[in-house]
Amino acid sequence: MSIEVKDLNHFYNKGTSLEKHALDDVNFVIDKGEFVLIGGEVGSGKSTLVRHFNGLLKPDSGSVKINDIDAGDKKVRSHLGLLMQNPQKQLFGRTVFEDISFGPSNFGSKGEALKKRVVDALDLVGLGPEYTEISPFSLSGGQMRLVALAGILAMEPEYLVLDEPTSGLDPENRYSLLSTLKGLHCSGLSVVVVSHQVDEILPLADKVILLKKGRLAFVGTPEEYLSSVSSPLPEITSFMKLLNQAGFDVRDNIYSVDDAFQEIVRSLKIVEVEQNE
Ligand SMILES: Nc1ncnc2c1ncn2[C@@H]1O[C@H](COP(=O)(O)OP(=O)(O)O)[C@@H](O)[C@H]1O
Ligand SMILES: [Mg+2]
Incomplete structure (x- = not known):
């Protein structure tokens, strides 16, 4: 059981004067159960990489497999949830309930079981049941991110992938999100966090993957990372x-x-x- 990235290449605007080789022969494996930090400077290809994990982007060559299923296959969405860099864009419901229940109801959950799933997902991100009837667009940026995260958790994924989840959060929300992630990992979820601020995620991570200009610059433990990289x-x-x-x-x-x-x-x-x- 793993996320397996093999010889992955991705180009933007291929064949034009604006061509950008955003991912250049990237290879690594993330094993089920790991807490992984994907680091690298702004523009190094992190978001491009994780958008391949649930098929939002397709490889120009190479492959991405989740538990041996091609990441482009819709089946992957019940195994892996991706919180995007601007999760506000992931929200659409009139109420928080509509938003969080959308995924599970598409997979057949309804009635009291669905309600429980929504309330449990809110609880996991530290929000009470009173949030269910509120419009997600009346919430603060930090709360919107938590609601988007709850929507993903309600799908009960095995892999949780978050793109810059703490950016723009105040220190208190940042701390509480990081402890939520730590708790989710302890309860058995595989967590992959993309961040250009390595410091705050490093203490939680089992594995560090570093990108540099679209190439894999490092894969190893946090200890190996700190002793081998001149950062x-x-x-x-x-x-x-x-x-x-x-x-x-x-x-x-x-x-x-x-x-x-x-x-x-x-x-x-x-x-x-x-x-x-
Ligand atoms: N939609 C796009 N069209 C063209 N170029 C893009 C697009 N998205 C990202 N890029 C370019 O690809 C490179 C990697 O971007 P990105 O994956 O967003 O990096 P990161 O998430 O590490 O900041 C950057 O040079 C960026 O400008
Ligand atoms: Mg990014």
Whole structure:
């Protein structure tokens, strides 16, 4: 069970003076159950890549398969949900209920079971049942994104793919979305997050895939990524390295504030015990 990208090439405006080779022989596998970060600068081909995952774009050559099914096949849509870069564009219903229920009702869900599915999906993104009768277009940008995400979760996908899900969110909404993703991953979903801000996703990821000018620049673990790529370190990692260099007994391979906190507390407790002896 996997997302398998093989020799993928994509051109925009092929054969014209505006031709752009947006994906150039890209190969990788995302295994079921992984939390994957797809990084790279703006314009490196990330959105073009993930739009191939559910058939929104077709390869010019090569292939994308989801659990061995060609990504262009409509069957894929019940396995993989894609939250696009501007999810507001994914909303269309008069009410939040209409929006979220659209997918499941197309797949035969109705009545009380459908209502429950909608309310459960809203709950997963931290919104209460009172949202069901509101127009999605009266919500804030952050809430619209959560409703679009709930619409995808209501389809109960195995793979959740999100394109720049935190862009434009304030710190509080950003934090709550990231903890939602962490929770979904813990409950068994495969999560793929596209982001040009590697720092905030890195602590959650099992695997990092990096694109550069349409080519695959790196595939590996977050640790391998940080030691092999000459990119700036996350601020929290730099901070821990500085503490370590100043003689404090803390690990310097730390990428999240939570881990840094635990590590500093651990180190302070050792000092306390030594002083009491
Ligand atoms: N619809 C389009 N038509 C022509 N060129 C496009 C189109 N969409 C993206 N591109 C170009 O393809 C490249 C990759 O874009 P994109 O996949 O959006 O990158 P990213 O998501 O990493 O920012 C960029 O150079 C971009 O300008
Ligand atoms: Mg993009």
